[in-house]
Structures are given as structure tokens and as C-alpha cells.
Amino acid sequence: MLSRTADHLFWMSRYIERAENLARLLDVTWQMSMVPQSEDAANQNWHAIITLNSLDEAFAAKYPAVNAENVLRFMVSDADNYSSIYSCLRLARENAHAVRGTITTEMWETLNFTWLEARDKSFEQILNAGIGEFFEWVKMRSSLSRGTTLGTLLQDESYHFIRLGTLLERADNTARILDVKYHVLRPHGDEGATDFYQWGALLRSVSAFEVYRKAYRDVITPERVAELLILRNDMPRSLHFCMNGVVKNLDLIANRHSGETQRQAGLLHAQLHYARVEDILAQGLHEWLTDFMDRIYILGDGISKDFLVPLAEAA
Amino acid sequence: MCFAGGMETAEIQVRASLSDESTMNFYNEMMDANGGVRAHYQRYDDWLKSTPPERIARKRAEADLAFHRVGITFAVYGEEAGKERLIPFDIVPRIIPSAEWKALQSGLRQRVKALNMFLHDIYHDQEILKAGIIPAEQVLNNAQYRPVMKGVDVPGGIYAHIAGVDVVRAGEGEFYVLEDNLRVPSGVSYMLEDRKMMMRLFPELFAKHKVAPVQHYPDLLLEKLRAVAPKGVSNPTVVVLTPGAYNSAYFEHTFLAQQMGVELVEGRDLFVKNEVVYMQTTQGSQRVDVIYRRIDDDFLDPQAFRPDSALGVPGILKAYQAGNVTLANAIGTGVADDKSIYPYVPEMIRFYLGEEPKLNNVPTYMCRKKDDLDYVLAHLPELVVKEVHGAGGYGMLVGPAATKEQIEHFRQLLLAKPDGYIAQPTLALSNCPTFVEEGIAPRHLDLRPFVLSSGDCVNMVPGGLTRVALTKGSLVVNSSQGGGTKDTWVLED
Numbered sequence: 001m002l003s004r005t006a007d008h009l010f011w012m013s014r015y016i017e018r019a020e021n022l023a024r025l026l027d028v029t030w031q032m033s034m035v036p037q038s039e040d041a042a043n044q045n046w047h048a049i050i051t052l053n054s055l056d057e058a059f060a061a062k063y064p065a066v067n068a069e070n071v072l073r074f075m076v077s078d079a080d081n082y083s084s085i086y087s088c089l090r091l092a093r094e095n096a097h098a099v100r101g102t103i104t105t106e107m108w109e110t111l112n113f114t115w116l117e118a119r120d121k122s123f124e125q126i127l128n129a130g131i132g133e134f135f136e137w138v139k140m141r142s143s144l145s146r147g148t149t150l151g152t153l154l155q156d157e158s159y160h161f162i163r164l165g166t167l168l169e170r171a172d173n174t175a176r177i178l179d180v181k182y183h184v185l186r187p188h189g190d191e192g193a194t195d196f197y198q199w200g201a202l203l204r205s206v207s208a209f210e211v212y213r214k215a216y217r218d219v220i221t222p223e224r225v226a227e228l229l230i231l232r233n234d235m236p237r238s239l240h241f242c243m244n245g246v247v248k249n250l251d252l253i254a255n256r257h258s259g260e261t262q263r264q265a266g267l268l269h270a271q272l273h274y275a276r277v278e279d280i281l282a283q284g285l286h287e288w289l290t291d292f293m294d295r296i297y298i299l300g301d302g303i304s305k306d307f308l309v310p311l312a313e314a315a
Numbered sequence: 316m317c318f319a320g321g322m323e324t325a326e327i328q329v330r331a332s333l334s335d336e337s338t339m340n341f342y343n344e345m346m347d348a349n350g351g352v353r354a355h356y357q358r359y360d361d362w363l364k365s366t367p368p369e370r371i372a373r374k375r376a377e378a379d380l381a382f383h384r385v386g387i388t389f390a391v392y393g394e395e396a397g398k399e400r401l402i403p404f405d406i407v408p409r410i411i412p413s414a415e416w417k418a419l420q421s422g423l424r425q426r427v428k429a430l431n432m433f434l435h436d437i438y439h440d441q442e443i444l445k446a447g448i449i450p451a452e453q454v455l456n457n458a459q460y461r462p463v464m465k466g467v468d469v470p471g472g473i474y475a476h477i478a479g480v481d482v483v484r485a486g487e488g489e490f491y492v493l494e495d496n497l498r499v500p501s502g503v504s505y506m507l508e509d510r511k512m513m514m515r516l517f518p519e520l521f522a523k524h525k526v527a528p529v530q531h532y533p534d535l536l537l538e539k540l541r542a543v544a545p546k547g548v549s550n551p552t553v554v555v556l557t558p559g560a561y562n563s564a565y566f567e568h569t570f571l572a573q574q575m576g577v578e579l580v581e582g583r584d585l586f587v588k589n590e591v592v593y594m595q596t597t598q599g600s601q602r603v604d605v606i607y608r609r610i611d612d613d614f615l616d617p618q619a620f621r622p623d624s625a626l627g628v629p630g631i632l633k634a635y636q637a638g639n640v641t642l643a644n645a646i647g648t649g650v651a652d653d654k655s656i657y658p659y660v661p662e663m664i665r666f667y668l669g670e671e672p673k674l675n676n677v678p679t680y681m682c683r684k685k686d687d688l689d690y691v692l693a694h695l696p697e698l699v700v701k702e703v704h705g706a707g708g709y710g711m712l713v714g715p716a717a718t719k720e721q722i723e724h725f726r727q728l729l730l731a732k733p734d735g736y737i738a739q740p741t742l743a744l745s746n747c748p749t750f751v752e753e754g755i756a757p758r759h760l761d762l763r764p765f766v767l768s769s770g771d772c773v774n775m776v777p778g779g780l781t782r783v784a785l786t787k788g789s790l791v792v793n794s795s796q797g798g799g800t801k802d803t804w805v806l807e808d
Contacts, residue, residue: 003595004584098560101569101579157597255598307597 005099006161007308012095012103013149013165016111019088020142021173025049026075026085027135028181028205033068035197046071048180053083072131077123085138089118092145104152107145114141160249164303167249171242172296174206178229179289181205182222199225206237226285227277239292243269246299253307261302268295342488342745343757344409355412355806358523363407374516375406375750381512403799404509405749406516409760409781416527416777416805419482419490419764422673424773425664427478427766430495430651432667434474438464438647448666449659457656458704459649461612463619467636469645470543471770476643477536477607478766479503482674484745491675491742493761494657497648499609503765504567506780507532509802525807527777533574535767535774536607540575542769543641544604551604554578554594556585558610558626568609582610587630590637605641612646654737655681655703677742683734691738692729695722698738700729715741747801749783759784762803777805 029049033042047066050059055074058081063070078084082091093115100108126134146166153159181202199220203209208228215232216224232238247269250262280288345356352360363371411419436443437454438461444451454460479500481493510529514521537553544551557568559581572579584594585603593600608615614624619632634640650656658679661672680687680698691698695714702710712725729736746757764779781801 001597002578002580002584003597004581005578006597101573161597253597257599 001157001161003308005102006157007304008095008099009102009158009161010165010303010308012092012099012111013162014169015088015092015095016114016142016145017166017169018083018173019085019092020139021170021177022075022083022085022088023135023138024205025173025177025180026072027132028177028201030068030072030131030135031201031204032181032198043067049075052176052180055081055083072127073123076126076131076134077121086118089115089138089141102158104148106148106152110141110145110148114145157253160252161307163245164249164253167242167245168296168300168303170237171239171246172293174229174237174239174242175289175293175296177202177205178226179286179293182226182285196220203228208235208237211235223277223281226281230280231272231275231277233273240269240272243272250303255306258302258306261299261306264295264302265299268292268299340486341743341757341759342484342486344484344745344747344760355410359408359410359520362520362523371406378404378406378512378516381515402505403785404512405783405785405799405801406513407748407750407755408513408520408802408804409747409762409783410804410806411778413806413808418673420775420777422490423480423482423764423766423775425668425670425673426480426492426495426660427475427768427773429664429667430478430497430660431472431474431768433663434645434648434651435469435472436667437650438467443663443666446666448662449656453655453659454650457650457653459612459647459653461647461650463632463636464645464647468638470545470641473543473768473770474645475648475651476539476543476645476768478768479763480766481761481763483742483761486743488745489675491677492660493677493742494654495652495660496763497644497652498611499644500763500765501564501567501609502763502780502782503532504570505800506765506778506803507570509780509800513802524804527805527807529776529778529803532765532776533571535776536571537575537577539767539769539774540605540607540641540643542772543643545638545641548604552577552602553605553607554580554603556580556582556606556608556610558582558614562609564609571607582624582626582628585628585631587628587634590630590634590639592628592631592634592640603640605643607643612649615642615646653703654701658737677739680738682729682736682738687738688729688733691736692726695726697741699741700725700736700738703735703737713741747783749785749799749801751785751787756787758787760801778803 026049029045032045043066046068049071050056050066053075059066059071059074062078062080063074074081075084077086079086079090081087093111096103096108096111121134149159149162153162181198199222200209203212203220203225206229212220212224212228215228215235218224228235228238230239233240233244235241243265247262247265250258250265254262345353345360347353433443441451441454443449444454475497477500479496479502481496482490483493484490506529540553541551544553553575554577555568555572555575557565557579559565562568569579578584578594580594580603586593586595586600592603592606594603610626613621614626616627616629616632617624618629620627631640631642632646635642635646658676658681661676664670664672680691682688682691691700695712696717698712698714700712700714712721714722717725744759744761746759748755749758751758760781760783762779762781764775766773766775768774781803783799783801785799
């Protein structure tokens with residue numbers, strides 16, 4: 001397969017996944033903000049989203065203050081912000097357009113209509129209709145896009161690159177959501193009604209509330225939440241699950257340059273496979289997640305060098 | 316499956332709409348001079364008369380909806396560039412009886428064969444120039460003549476592998492060739508999509524008519540492209556080279572690549588090493604043998620042509636000259652479809668094939684000749700004047716439709732630079748019943764068959780793309796109005 005085609009497929013799936021996870025993160029922050037708290041605390045939660053995405057400077061250049069409305073506007077509909085949901089949906093569609101002969105008609109139309117509809121929604125319209133509705137819509141469009149991929153695309157190399165993009169992005173994004181929320185939640189760690197709702201919202205943001213109940217049949221504790229989202233092997237948004245898929249799909253597309261990238265993916269996977277949540281928490285969850293996200297970044301870089309923009313063997 | 320942009324519909328529209336204002340006799344594809352239905356349209360006419368108007372209206376709405384759906388996908392990027400548009404589809408087919416098609420086909424074969432021989436000749440021994448049939452400076456000083464092609468041997472001696480020859484029918488129904496498009500002719504995807512739509516909407520019509528199939532075009536194209544691979548390559552890698560997603564014919568490029576099952580590449584996907592072309596794949600580099608390129612000569616190789624081209628592949632010309640890759644069409648075909656060379660095509664046929672031309676050329680006055688210029692200046696209100704290097708309906712005067720000022724303006728242009736212009740009599744284009752707002756009314760049309768060549772073998776699928784001017788009486792060249800298309804049926808005996 002043409003490297004450029006693989007590159008477009010990889011990024012098409014990363015951007016739609018990123019849009020979905022951003023919707024999830026904003027949704028959980030929005031829900032948590034409805035629990036009684038000080039204004040400062042609330043604004044800190046919003047600020048954490050900006051910092052998490054390394055957007056402090058870009059945000060400060062356009063918006064005078066950190067508050068719910070400004071952060072939502074910036075992260076939902078700001079066309080100047082390349083990390084906004086608006087931009088992610090646009091970039092997913094642009095990548096799809098460049099390979100519309102490779103993907104199926106259903107996939108193309110799904111991503112294209114998603115972008116068309118997103119483009120036509122102003123931030124005010126989104127607010128008026130209920131921002132929660134919008135986040136649901138983004139999640140559904142992302143699901144639809146995954147569904148048409150699964151239901152219509154030949155499972156050849158193109159499919160493997162799409163899966164690789166989805167899972168790598170999701171691993172990074174789940175780690176981010178956990179990092180930012182765990183961080184905020186942990187210091188107030190006394191047992192209480194507030195915490196229950198906060199942890200509940202976090203679990204819901206990764207569609208893991210019912211999963212948690214089913215898996216533990218017990219009260220929600222931060223340790224178990226971390227365990228579920230990091231180590232659970234069969235939970236589709238956990239880091240372990242994502243790495244299962246990354247390793248598998250990398251094996252399927254391997255070429256003669258990709259040995260080191262495969263080794264690193266395998267190592268990361270093995271560490272998740274044999275890890276205990278006590279050890280991770282003892283090391284410090286924030287430190288552990290930061291290291292994980294760095295390694296995901298290195299993996300993405302390796303995939304890019306090995307497959308997507310190989311140096312021309314001309315020179 | 317989209318009917319967006321990429322074709323030069325303006326010119327045909329002008330030529331056609333002009334005729335509404337004049338008193339010429341048009342050939343009607345469906346009706347004879349006495350108002351009777353021509354034999355090959357009889358069954359269609361019966362069907363039309365016996366089919367409830369509501370059903371036809373429903374079917375037209377269905378077609379609109381289907382194209383609208385896809386149209387939406389294209390309107391998107393009209394917003395950035397504004398150059399995409401929808402080309403309407405008409406449900407009345409353009410029907411050509413078998414015998415007429417056979418005659419037309421044999422004329423097209425003859426013509427394209429001679430054009431390929433001409434291209435080979437002018438880049439080699441230049442016999443036709445030595446024989447004085449065409450003035451040497453007309454060819455050698457032409458901007459489309461590529462000296463880099465001199466002495467280069469291309470596989471099978473074929474230069475125009477894909478030719479889109481524009482044909483019209485005048486007063487008595489006789490065919491005229493209006494123009495030979497030998498560079499990167501487009502529109503074949505519309506031909507295929509029109510057929511798909513007609514079969515979906517009116518399967519019963521295909522049961523009543525023996526309509527020659529066209530859907531094997533991509534197979535035929537692939538076969539031709541494989542046949543012209545460089546010597547010694549038994550299983551060639553074929554690719555389609557596109558300028559990219561923002562090109563107006565991008566849909567067609569993706570469509571053809573997908574239908575042929577070959578890679579659609581951009582210039583940046585290819586590189587040249589030791590005069591061999593490779594593409595960058597996820598499994599390393601892979602040699603490329605045949606390139607169906609949809610990029611103009613000027614943009615192909617920044618080292619050889621326009622240095623500012625970001626669409627091309629540096630060094631590809633050298634690889635081509637070395638015979639390590641085949642380009643379809645070849646570099647330098649533009650000289651043969653230039654309007655200043657067009658008048659000589661009948662002579663080419665006589666010179667290379669020793670045959671009389673089977674298809675008519677439109678009589679052409681070459682204004683660089685004193686006598687011709689005098690005639691043109693005296694008859695401007697009746698003539699169509701075209702810039703020699705113009706295309707797409709720009710830089711032309713349509714005498715019968717022009718104002719006095721426009722005619723005077725062209726008179727000055729002609730006097731200042733006579734060799735920049737040719738003139739032709741205004742043709743009465745044939746028409747065909749077409750659904751328009753007020754019901755069914757005759758509208759003018761042309762035909763673009765796609766002629767494929769490799770070695771001694773010239774093939775085409777029956778018919779081609781029929782373009783129809785939808786606006787009645789409009790004298791304005793308004794590209795936003797566009798033309799429409801019709802499915803083209805060649806009936807089998």
C-alpha cells in the first residue's frame with residue numbers, strides 16, 4: 001500500500017477517535033462541574049483540560065479568562081484551535097477525502113456528513129440545544145464511523161492502519177482523561193457522596209460505569225477505577241486493551257524497518273499485562289501515566305517513520 | 316459517482332445556444348424532417364407515450380436525489396475553491412443506431428491512428444514536414460511541441476493512448492470532428508455513471524433495447540496500459556497519477572484507479588532513482604512501470620518543465636527518455652490537437668494511411684493566410700473565431716450571437732495578430748428531446764467517444780459521453796449554468 005494512503009488512513013482514524021475522546025473528557029468535566037463546589041475549583045477543572053492539551057498559550061491569546069464557557073467554546077467550535085472537536089472532525093474528513101477511493105462509500109459518507117453537520121452548528125446553537133446532546137452526537141458519529149469500517153471494509157492492510165490509529169489514539173486519550181481527573185479527585189479523597197458522583201462521572205465518560213459494576217460488584221474506589229481503566233484486559237477503552245490491538249496490528253503490517261517499533265510496543269504491552277495496580281500507585285499514578293503517554297508518542301513516531309513517510313531510498 | 320466539474324462545457328453551450336437564434340436547419344436525433352419518429356427511437360417513443368408522467372416524474376426525482384446526495388459531498392469543497400459544480404443528468408437517452416456507430420467508429424479509428432503516426436513522425440524523421448504538407452514552423456514553433464521528445468521511442472509508437480474526440484452532427488446528420496483531445500481528456504466517469512443510473516431507473520428499457528454495454532471501459536483501459544509497458548516487463552505495475560484532491564476531476568481519478576484496481580498516486584508518492592520510477596509503499600519502494608497521468612506536461616517534472624511545479628516528479632522525464640517507464644498519454648501530444656494543426660488532420664490521414672478521411676473536419680480559415688484573413692474579416696458576423704491556443708470557450712467570437720462592438724473588437728485583434736486565430740462557419744448542432752422545466756424540448760448536443768490505442772490496435776466502448784446544452788436561447792457563456800449529460804446508447808443489430 002502507498003505510504004501516503006496509509007498515512008491518511010492512520011490519521012483519519014486518529015482524528016475521529018480524538019474528537020470522540022475530547023467529547024468524553026469535556027462531557028465528564030461538564031457533569032462534574034454541576035456538583036456543588038467553589039468557583040475556583042470549578043475553573044481549575046476547566047483549566048486542566050487546556051493544560052493537558054498543551055494549549056495554554058493559544059487559549060490565553062484569544063480568551064481573557066478560564067471558565068466553563070470559554071474553554072468549551074475553545075475546545076468545541078474554535079476553528080483556530082487545531083485540537084477542537086470542530087477541527088478534529090474537519091481533519092478526519094480531509095484525510096478521508098484524500099483516500100476516498102480506498103475506503104468504502106459508506107465510510108466516506110459517514111465522515112463527510114459528520115463534518116458537514118458539525119460545520120453548520122454554531123457554538124450558540126450547540127449550547128441552546130444542550131451541550132450534552134452535542135457530546136452524545138459526536139460519540140455516536142464516531143461509533144458509526146467505526147461501525148461502517150468494521151461492517152464494510154476489506155480487512156487488509158488499510159484496516160490494520162485504521163485500527164492502529166484508533167487504538168493508539170485511544171490509549172493516549174484514556175490515559176489523559178484518567179490523569180487529569182484522578183489528579184483533581186484524589187486530594188479530596190474522603191469517602192462521600194460528592195466523590196461517588198465524581199468517580200461515577202469519570203467512569204461514564206469512558207463508558208465504564210456499568211462495566212465497573214459488573215466487574216467488581218462493589219463500591220467505587222479510586223484504586224479499582226485505575227485498575228479498570230489501565231489493566232483490565234477486556235475493557236475496550238483500557239490501556240491494556242488498546243495495547244493488545246496495537247501489538248496485534250503492528251505484527252500484521254510489519255516490514256523490514258519496523259523491528260524496533262514492534263519491540264517497544266511489545267515491551268509496553270508486557271508491562272501492562274504483568275503489572276499490579278498497587279505498584280503503579282506506589283510509583284505515583286501521574287508519573288506512571290506521563291511515562292505511558294511519552295511511550296505512546298514514541299510509538300506513533302516510530303510507526304510514522306517505518307511506514308508512513310519512509311525516507312525515499314533515492315538519496 | 317458524481318457529476319462535478321472538470322469538463323469544458325462552456326464552449327459547446329455557446330455554439331449550441333447560438334443556433335436557437337438563427338434560422339438554420341437542425342438535425343433532430345429523434346424525429347425526421349416530417350415529424351415522424353426515427354426507427355431507432357421508435358421503441359423508446361412508445362415507452363415514453365405509454366408511461367404515466369407521474370412515474371417519469373418520480374424517476375427523475377429519484378435520479379436527482381441520488382445525484383444530490385453525492386452532490387452534497389462535492390459542494391463541501393466548492394466552498395474553498397468554488398470550482399466544483401454539478402452537471403445535470405437527463406433521462407432521455409441519446410440513441411445511435413448500429414450502422415451509424417460502425418461508420419463513426421471506423422472514422423475515429425482512422426483519425427486517431429493518423430494522429431499517432433503524425434506524433435511519431437514529428438518527433439523522429441519529420442517526413443510530413445519535408446513533404447511540405449504542413450509548414451514546418453507551424454509544428455516546430457508551436458508551444459506544445461516538445462523538443463525533449465525528439466528521438467525518444469515510445470512503446471508501440473503510441474503517443475495518444477487515450478483520445479477524447481469531440482464529434483457533432485450538423486444539418487443533414489453528418490458527423491464533424493470539432494476537436495481532438497489528446498492530452499488528458501476527462502469525462503469518462505460521467506459516461507459510466509450515466510449508464511449505471513439509467514439501468515437503475517429504467518431496467519425495463521434495457522429489456523426492450525439491445526444497448527451495447529460500456530461498463531468494461533476500465534478493463535479495456537487497464538489492458539491498454541499494460542500493453543504499453545516498457546520492454547521486458549511482463550507483469551507491469553500501473554498507477555494513476557493525479558494532481559490531488561483539489562483538482563476538479565479528482566473524482567474521476569479515484570474512480571478509474573478504483574475500477575482498475577491500481578494505486579492512485581500523487582507526485583510526492585513517486586521518486587526517481589537511477590532513471591527508474593518508484594512509489595513509496597508501507598513495505599518499501601516499489602517499481603512503477605506505467606503511469607496513466609492526469610497532470611499536464613508542464614507540471615510533470617520540475618527539473619524539465621515548470622520548476623515551480625509541486626505536483627510532478629523530479630527526474631521523471633529522464634526515466635521516460637531512458638524507456639524505463641511509460642507515460643500515458645506521452646509527453647508532447649498537445650501539438651497534434653492544437654487548433655492551428657487541426658485543419659491539417661485530413662491531409663495527415665491521406666499522407667500516412669493513403670486513405671480518404673472518413674470523418675469531416677469543420678472547414679477552417681487560417682487567419683495567418685492572407686486570403687483566409689480577408690474572407691474572415693468580410694464575414695465576421697457568420698463565423699466562429701477562435702484563439703489558436705485557447706480552450707474551453709474562452710477567447711472566442713461567435714459571430715451570429717455577437718454585438719457590433721464585439722465584432723469590431725475581434726476585427727482589431729485579428730488585424731493585430733492574425734496568426735493567433737482561426738475561424739470556422741457556425742455549425743447547426745443536432746438536437747435531441749430533453750427534459751427541461753417546461754417539459755420535453757429539443758436541446759443541442761455533442762458526443763465525446765473515448766478512443767484507446769496500443770500498438771496497431773485501436774478500441775473504444777460503443778458510444779461515449781453525450782453532452783447537452785440545457786439552456787435555450789442563452790447567449791451568455793456562463794460556466795455556472797454548465798451543460799448536462801445523457802446516457803448514450805449504441806443499439807446492437
